[in-house]
Amino acid sequence: MARKTALPAEVTIDARGFHYRELNEEIRRAAGRGARTIKVVNVNGQRYIGAGLGPGVRLLLHGTPGNDLGAFMDGAEIEVFGNAQDGAGNTMNAGKIVIHGQAGQIAGLSMRGGRLYIRGSVGYRSGIHMKGYEDQVPVVVIGGRAGAFLAEYMAGGRLYVLGLEDPPCPGRIPGNGPFRLPPRSRSLTGIYTGTGMHGGVVYIRGEVPPHLLGKEVAVSEPGPEDQRVMEEDLSDFASCFGLDPRTILGAPFVKIAPQSHRPYGRFYAY
Numbered sequence: 001m002a003r004k005t006a007l008p009a010e011v012t013i014d015a016r017g018f019h020y021r022e023l024n025e026e027i028r029r030a031a032g033r034g035a036r037t038i039k040v041v042n043v044n045g046q047r048y049i050g051a052g053l054g055p056g057v058r059l060l061l062h063g064t065p066g067n068d069l070g071a072f073m074d075g076a077e078i079e080v081f082g083n084a085q086d087g088a089g090n091t092m093n094a095g096k097i098v099i100h101g102q103a104g105q106i107a108g109l110s111m112r113g114g115r116l117y118i119r120g121s122v123g124y125r126s127g128i129h130m131k132g133y134e135d136q137v138p139v140v141v142i143g144g145r146a147g148a149f150l151a152e153y154m155a156g157g158r159l160y161v162l163g164l165e166d167p168p169c170p171g172r173i174p175g176n177g178p179f180r181l182p183p184r185s186r187s188l189t190g191i192y193t194g195t196g197m198h199g200g201v202v203y204i205r206g207e208v209p210p211h212l213l214g215k216e217v218a219v220s221e222p223g224p225e226d227q228r229v230m231e232e233d234l235s236d237f238a239s240c241f242g243l244d245p246r247t248i249l250g251a252p253f254v255k256i257a258p259q260s261h262r263p264y265g266r267f268y269a270y
Contacts (some may be wrong), residue, residue, distance in 0.1 A: 010037040014059055018047035020066065023058035031057045045085065050078045051061070055095070067104075070097045073114065086123070089116040092138070098240045100145070101167060111157060117237050120166040121145040124190065125152055130200060132156030136224075141237045143167075148190030155199040158233060162205045162248060163188040194256050202256040203230060205248070222255045236241070 013028050015023050020073050023046045036056060043049070043063030050059050050072055055075030062081050071090040072076050083101035102120035110129040113136035121144030128149065130138050137225045138157035143164045151159055188206055195214030203222065213219070222230065231249060238245040 006034040008258040009035065010039065011035045012039045012041065014044040014047060015044065015063070016128070017039050018046060019171075020048060024048055024051065027059065029162075030055075041108070042076070043082075050076055050097075053095075056255060070095065070116075073097070075114075083120075089114070089140070092116070097197045100241070103203055105147075107142070108138065108159070110141065112136055113138050117143075117240050119143045119164075119241050123147045127150045127151040127154050127157075127202075130154045130157040130159065130242075132200065139233055141233065143237075143241070145188045146190065148192055150189045150193045150224045151197050151200070151202050152192070152194075153196040154194070154202070154258075157200045157202065158200070158229065159202045159231065160205070160230075160237075161188045161202070162234075164248075194258070197256075197258045199258060200260050201226075204254050204256065205251050207254060208256065216258055216260065218254050218259050220255050220257070222253050226255055 007030055013026055037058045039060040041062045043061050043065050045064060045066040047066040048068050049065045050070045050073055053076035053134060057076045059078045064083050065080060066085050068087040068090045069084050070088065070092055073092045073095045075094045078097045079094055080099040081142055083097050084103045086104035087106050087109055088103050089111050090099050092110050092114045095114045096106045098115045098150055100120045103118045103122045105123035105128040106128055107118060107122045108116050108130055112131055113135060118204055122142050124147035126142060126146050127140055132138060141160040143162050144166045145163060146161050187209055188204055189212060191212050193205060193208060194202060194215050194217035195221045197217050234248050235245040
């Protein structure tokens, strides 16, 4: 049987023309043969990149990865130099995903751990069903704005919306991206923020008009412990994008948290 030749610590894969299954198999083969940093160029909508990858592997993606980037990821790191499509970080268990552009819908869906940092804006239902378990606390930071149903049914973890200007990204028409809120809107989130939320916490840099909030949540001012974790999380986020954390943290934040751990319990109790 022929022996597998070990690969250099850093390799490059050209994804042009690859079916998503072929690309993911190529990435797994490279990781299995010792590559620790895998640069993938010409990414164009391939799904499930990095799904289930464990620690010790770093993916550098140039282009636009497709749905479910890093799904079920268990410790690897992914950095996207561009935008990402729907479901980034879906049911992620551990690791880090850094996206230099915008992301689509349901970012952070059912995340159980790890960190998802998005420099720009996102679509609807970001953070839906996020959850934490014991020492696993998922963290999602959205640098721009978020669409409707942010943190819907959220059960754990921390989610941030910062309202920073969206970065310029290839393929995006300035001022006409698919995830932009109307220019006259001053809110950083869409309608039904926190609907069904029964765990975790959301920090918004600015204010949220009451009519955009789900009735299951309450708004308060962050306390000393909140300030501590905010400084830790946002300093890490800022370091990934070359930002000054003091500028981000210098603005006022509001804290959104659930009023009950069983907001719909009365509807199902006999």
